[in-house]
Amino acid sequence: MADLSKLSIAPDQRDLRQQHQSIAPLQFRKKRMMTVDITSEFFVAASALDTGQLVKDEHFTLFEAVGALEIMDPKMDSGLLPSGESVEHDYDVLKELLPGEVIGIMDQILCFEMTWHMGHPLSQSLFTSAYIDRLLWPDPKTLEQARFERDKTPGPGNELLHLVLRAYCLGLIKTCDFVRRSIMSEQYYEEEDFVVSLYHRKLLDDFGLADISMKLEDAMAYVARKTDLMDLPFREALLNRLEFRKMLLSAVQLDGFLDHQRARLWEGCLELIPMLSQTNKLGLPSEKSFSIKIQRKLASSVPPRPIVKISFDEALARLSGICQNGRDAYRVLESHSGTHLMTFVLTYQSRKPQPLVYIRCLLQSLVFSEMRVLGTMTLKQLLYDDFEELVLPADVLVDPTNCDIEAPQDPRFQISKRMDAFATKAANAEGVDIELRVYTKEEPIREVSAPNKVMWSFPLSSWAYYYKLRQMEWTVQMGFELEVYQVDELAGMYWYLHHLASTRLQHIERIRTFSTHRLKRIAKPSFKQKTSFRRSFSFLDFATLEASAIQSFAEGLSCLFSFLAYLGLIPAPYHPLPYSTPALRYSLRVRPFLSVSLPEVPSYPEFASRVSLHTPERDAGDPSHRTPLTKIETNDQASSILDVADQALKAARKDWESISKAKAETARCVGCEDWWRTSVKNVVRACITANIMIATSKKAISNAASKDVRDILKVELVKSNELYHAWWMVPRISAK
Amino acid sequence: MDDTRATEYLQTLLNKKLCVYTNDSRMFYGDFKCTDNECNIILSQSYEYREPTPNAVRAAAESSSGASSTATLKVDMTSRFLGLIVVPGQYITKIEVDGL
Incomplete structure (x- = not known):
């Protein structure tokens, strides 16, 4: 494009050029474009401007100018080469490879694929591979062009490279294409979760799955046939990798089919992973085949950044995670109503370690795509079914x-x-x-006592209110999981959770009253009607049990934290700060709920009176000024609140144990029963632990006699990830 | 050149395609948007061009080795898209305007 013959070049590069002239006379030719050298005019004109004076396009703003990349600035200019460094990565992608080297390269690019899944950009992973670079750049117009020789006509031989490694790379790139497109078509959460940028490259998106699968099959046939070429372990290792890639590619394909067949493909991938792990040792490292220098060829505004490396074991662990979650996601199709679906999504998404972005998007696409829920229901059907239930x-x-x-x-x-x-x-x-x-x-x-007072059922608002309450509970619980609340707030936040759960309990009772009333008025209910009522009552019963379990557990913990705060066994709120008062801190905490008109957020005085016992500010922080608390003093208040906690937690334990025994159909967890049970079992464990902590505290107090309770009890707060269940922050209490 | 004529001259170049060469033998091709008295140049929609690397030249030479020793070699410059850039005047070795 440019006239290179006029290019001013540095002396050392001139030497290089002379060197090449000995190979063949070089002549740089101008292509079509006509350019005029205006160097001196431009410099003269520019220097005639005043300092600070700009000549600029009227539509071009200085605001935009700030965003310009500064050439030659090492922080901004990705094309700037340190002196003596050549831009090109001198690795010969056409050299013959040993079977071990092919395995090494395959495993390396699999690691790159996984780091991309984990949220690192392609420029720091897959696109640093010389092999991938050669296949994708210049942009291949046909699948045949996507080969390592590019311009040259492929000669015979070197099949391990041209047939086997190429097929594997093509399969892997196409897998990434499907994954990326499926993520782009859904809502993923945060930008830092996943980088979609391709730096002006394409991931073979114009070429179909069938053609690429065929390449993988050809490669497999070749490896299987060439028994004389390499030892059996190498052949098997290569075959496993090719087969794995082919299966993974089919598992991630986007064809809109929702069926369990897909789950079997994921299962197949999962079964091959141990083989990949065992044969990784046959691979020879090929460190030179990838380099950050390749980043300089990418359309990127950032200077080269280090390649993100993970071990093959870690990559396989991630890969197993993807395959397991991919397989399990299809179980969502077993959910046959909105309530089951809700339990599934909640339980699945809260599995630890958290499913990667691709998996979360996969679940989204299964739950809702092409205006269908789970591929069968319309949104309206789903809603109506839920209204009915x-x-x-x-x-x-x-x-x-x-x-x-x-x-x-x-x-x-x-x-x-x-x-x-x-x-x-x-x-x-x-x-x-x-x-x-x-x-x-x-x-x-109509109430018998007051026949003029009528009550209407308000079914739709009831339905909406139910879910509103449920969401508010989840929001508060999420705060525990994410460790949003300060230690001194725990008593208050558990009280609020308790308050929300009790409100929901009352609401369920209201719904039940109207449904019962309506059923009574049906003279001879049909079988269909009876079934419908039975389903609804079964839901209401279970919801009652669950809300009551949450209510009791939350009350118990609220009291327990109140007790600990009262004794000064957990850190008091911040030292008296000029603008921090308990009321202000409370209003900040409930701010997300202030826009919700119903249920009303309790006023601070009400809240404070409920969580009142702990006025820990009375001797905040300074132990030298504390008033001694003896058994006699604590008996009055602290002991009594401990009794309340004791009762609530005993009730909670009973409720949670009943929940854990519920049938899948009753608990609305068809499709995710095993994970749901694990989660409930963990809550039961947390509840039992809380009961033990109460017993420990009570015993300590009764043994304390005249000693200060604070010198007897030791309290440790447990990190969210070490708890039995992240929503139930049971502290560790022991006697000193 | 007085100030008014200088400004007028530079204004005629606005939004034209410029090739700006830097002293590390790169060339930037893009729409001229802005300059100042230090000759800092802002280009939008710009591409970076580089001389073909020694390896690319050698490869091209090898693939045409059958031809006579005086044969002409054609090697493309490597390019990539950069977008909005500012090239500081101190590094500029040559400026060309495209298609006058």
Whole structure:
């Protein structure tokens, strides 16, 4: 493109050029473009400008100018070469390879693939491989062009490179293409979770799965046939790698099919991983085949950054994780209602270690794609089914035939219209409920004592309120998991969780009252109606048990932390700071909920009176000023709150044990039963531990006699990842 | 050149394609957007070009070794997209304007 003959070049490079002239006379030719040298005019004109004066395009702003990359600045200019360094990475990708070297390279690029999954950019992983670079650049127009020789006509021989390694690389690149596209089509959480940038390269996206699979098959056939070429272990190692790649490629393909067949492919990958691990030792390192220098060829605004390296064992551990989670994700298809689906998604996503971005996106695509939930239900069906299960068993409102009524004056038509409006907006549920009453001819409940006082069921607002409460509980619990709260806030936050769970309990009772009322009014319920009511009541029963279990456990821990705070056994809140008061700290903590009008956030005075015993500020921090607490003093208040904690935790244990015995269908955990049980078992363990801690505390107090309890009890707070369950922060209490 | 004429001259170049050569034998090709009295040049939509590396030249020479020793060799410069850049005046060795 440019006229190179006029290029000013440094003396050492001139030497190089003379060197080449001995090989063949070089002549740089101008291509089409006509350019005019304006060096001196430009310099003269520019230097005539005043200091600070700019000549600029009127649409070009200085704001934009700030974002320009500065050439020759080592921090910004990715093309700047340290003196004496050549831009090119001098590795010969065409050299003959030993079988061991091929294995080494395959395993190395698999490590790169995994670091990319872990969130590192391709420029610091896969794109540093000379082999991958050669296949992808210049951009191949056909699959045949994606080969190591590029311009040259491929000669015979060197099949290990041209047939085997190439097929493996193509398969791996295409796997990355599918993975990247599936992530791009879903919502992933944070940018730092995954880097989608390709630096103006393509990942063979124009070429189909079948062609690339065929290359892998050809390679396998070659290795299987050439018995004389290498020893059996090498052949098997290569075959395993090719087969693994082929299977993984099929497992990640995007064809929109939702079936368990896919899960079997993931299982197949999983079975091959031990073989990969065993034969890794046959690989010879090929350190020279990858280099950060290749980054200078990428369209990137950042200077070369180090290659991210992980061990092959770590890569395989990640890979197993992906394969296991990939296989397990398909179990979501067993969920046959919204409540089961909800348990599945919650349980699956909270598995440790957390599933990688690709897996999270895979689950999303299974749950919802192409306007279908789990590939079968429409969103409307899902919502209606959930309305029915929770608040409207066998109700005319959720009757699917409503949608088929054409006559506008027919109440069912009106019902259908209003339900649609609600489902799309999910707003103003109460208004819709009031409108719908007219069409359903709902009979309100009248109290016997006060027949003028009527109660309406408000089914849709009830439904929405239920989920609102549930989400608020989850939000508070998430705070424990993420260790958001300060130690001195734990008593308060567990009290708030307890408060939310009790509110939900009352709400479930309200729903149950109306469903019972409605069932009574059906003279002869049909089988279908009975089934629907039975399903709903079973849900309400289980929800009651679960809410009560959360309520008791939270109350118990709230009291336990209150007790510890009262004794000054856990750090007091911050030292009196000018702008930090308990009320302000509280208002900051509940801020996310302030916009929620119902349930109302308790006012600070109410909150404080509930969590009041611990006024730890009374002798905050300074142990020399503390007033001695003897058995006599603690008996009054601390002991009594410990008794409350004791009772609550005993009740909690009973509830959680009942939950752990529930059938999968009852617990709405079909599809994820085993993980769900593990999680519940961990809560039971946490609950038992809490009970033991209470017993330890009580014993210590009764033995304390005239001694200060603080000199007898020792409290340790446990890190979230060392707890039995991250939502239940049971402290470790022991007698000194 | 007085100040007014200098400004006018530079303004005629705005948004034209410039080739800016630097003393490390690279060339930057992009739309001229801005300059100042130190000859710092801002180019948008720019590409970086580099001389073919010795290896590329050798490879090209080898692949045409059958031809006569006076044969002409064609080797592409390697290029990549950079976007908005500022080339400080102190490193600039040559400026060309494309397609006048």
